[in-house]
Amino acid sequence: MQAIPLDWPMRDHSRVIRCRPHEWHVQVMGQGPDVLLLHGAGASAHSFHRLAPLLAGYRVIMPDLPGQGFTRAGGMMRLGLDAMADDLATLCNDQGWRPVAIIGHSAGGAIALRMAEVLPNPPRAVVGLNAALGPFDGFAGWLFPRLAKAMSASPFVAAIVTRLVSNRNQVEMLLKGTGSVLDAEGVALYRRLVSDKRHIEGTLGMMAQWRLEPLIERLPQIMVPTLLIASDKDRAVPARVSREAAKRIPRAQYIEIAEYGHLLHEEAPHRVSEVILPFLAENSGGLSLVPDPA
Template sequence: MPTLSVNGTTLAYDDVGPRDATALVFSHSLFFDRTMFRHQVERFSREYRVITYDHRGQGGSAPSAAASLGMETLSEDAAALIEALGAGPCHIVGNSLGGFIALRLAARRPDLVRSAAALGSSAEEEHKVAEFDPLVQELRANGTRNVVDAVMYVMLGDATLADPEKKELREHWRAYIEQLPPSIGDAAHAVVHRESVLDELSRARVPVLAVAGEEDHAYPPPLSERIAETAPDGRCAVVPRAGHSVALEQPDLANGHLAAHFAAVDGASRPA
């Protein structure tokens, strides 16, 4: 597992595909790690350079103090990773927490980002702070062991939770989630207490795709529609039978939207 020291931390990452191709950088959700994008790696790594990484304090990356887990620092980590790997300007794709980062880089770093895709995400401050704060407190005290069912409900849609064919997916991620330590509560606190980037996004100079899961219990489609309405060059797609983890729950449909987005952006950027 390669690691890279950037911005005062050490990030675990994978980097596959042709090095001279346009890069895709994938930024994962809270409670998951970079392997949530394995279907995207399989789909795109023949044509693109594909980079997946774990956020500080999560997955295989270095532990981090609670004070350094805010959206600003995580966004700076992503920018530093892109710079250190010589991957810009890239397409950045994020699910949930990763989407918060993708939108911030779309607004702030057009030198590093040629487009952004935010899946199951939001550009707004958290509207369910009162609902999520007790969960954050429990996570900080005990990790995920007492709230695995609640986390699974947040992260997956009804169809995924009920589909017999997705049993292996559910079992894999349940096992991963239930062993997360109390430090995951610090990352969750940063997610729940993030600030809105709607104003910044309204001035973004790169194309932005928002993809919502039709069954997202945390960030329903209107939040993705707001992203697309706010970004000057924004578009929204809604994926049926998917919840919060769109890229994982309906990978073929998500990949279709991403492929069309990348092709449109790259085609428009080429000289006639």
Template sequence: MLGLGVLLLVGVAGLAASALLTSWLARRIEAEHPPTGRFVDVGPTRVHLVDLAPAVSADENLPAVLLLHGANVQLADMRVALGDRLARRLRVIVPDRPGQGWTGEGGPVVSDPGHQVALIRAAVEAVGARRLIVVGHSLGGLIALRYALDEPQAVAALVLINPTTHPRPGGLPWYQRAAEVVFGPLLIRTVLLPMTLPMLDRLSVRLFRPEPPTEGYAARTGLALGLTPRRFLASMREYADLRDHLTAVAPRYPDITVPTLIVLAEADPIVPPALHGEILAKVLPRGRVLRLPGAGHMAHHRHGEAIAAAIERLAGLPPG
């Protein structure tokens, strides 16, 4: 019994030390990746966003572009991939989605796409943008779809890059189900960050496969910020509730009547097109597909020029 007690004390002490280390690492990461935009008060929280004006004076009748990032990342992911390129000719708004980056959760229902749309919409309207081309990557694609359903008068067009759209047959892959159990709140607040920080390059490889990551991806986009406890816990809530939200919203997709471009990276192993975008394309009245053979999940980084040119065409701009 004495030996068991000693082991228990050692375990508790180890977790306490890990919690202190995690807290210190989180503060250091936040200092290295501070807010880069402005905060907009939307009631229950503040939305952090970057509002990029075009380099040359743009036609005020042109829509603004709203870029919505995927899971476990922040706004820098979309800004680096598409935002700065698009801002040469269009107004571009790039928010941290609720619970990620520097945006607060806004309540306990952060995983609800409708909740996220309400907060983002309030922020977008507060900065004076009304008519939008909404661009979403991965889980951000689901938020973009919900934006078009909840705020149809504000959406001129959709661009969905490897979007998460439908519940997988049989549920999530085993490793994602295991992660929900293994990475519980206790371990997220103690050992997750110290364990995963040394593996950022490997994480980048997994995100981009089968294509190679862009140079300096983790550092340029602040990938480590998404591993800090507050943000990772919000991501886990999104994953845990995702199937229910997809099941509820999928029957509504045929109601989306705006022009929609679905960008499908045909080699994406994370959000396989056959289980998501291909199904969506069949039910959208004005949907069309841009296929990227051999491309992986982070196609907006590896194929950003082609995607940005397609967005400009949707906005009504001539090639240039």
């Protein structure tokens, strides 16, 4: 396990869990019913460090996905959607966690819905934050998975990508390309992630193995209450993706928050928590700390 920096967000809540096939870095805070938070591709659990403390009344469980952040992948062929969902379900069972809700950002939203299908005790609610529930369009949909697969096959590519994208200007450009504007601390944290060759290898491996189409086809069969939250300035996963997915999931709600980009939960954690908490109280059986309207 790579050493977790002393100044890493929520480090006091970090733990290392060896649960085959991976060596997991997980951060756990709070008390109450379990809520699992899943970050998107290229991020880590740190992306919830401003949202998690606002989810009072719940025990929030935030793993780094296999190969990303500080979770050491036990097998580079276990980085696709189905494999990650299965391995996270195994981790929950191993630790005795029973998530009443799963909250996923971007690709984490797709993993959350897949986990709702495979967990022996399914969650009572799923929340997707700018959830990646649609394939790339047109030529990009053909090219990107093949490009990622080719890149991940070479042991030298991750080092090259790390050198190319890890300077501050490149990181700022990548983040702005999502439609989000982060403060200096947010930019610095992503720069530290993309400066890690193992993190880049894990992200490329996830992209190479990502197969979303079977889940998209099954959306009408997913019966868990689902809240899809999108932001109108998201350039990575346009709001229409969540809007259209919500129409296909029988018990889904859709909410759009204006003026933010793909990293909505990092830019406006209070706005996000104000939407999530009432939904969790209604659907997860948890405690509501939201006052009743007068």
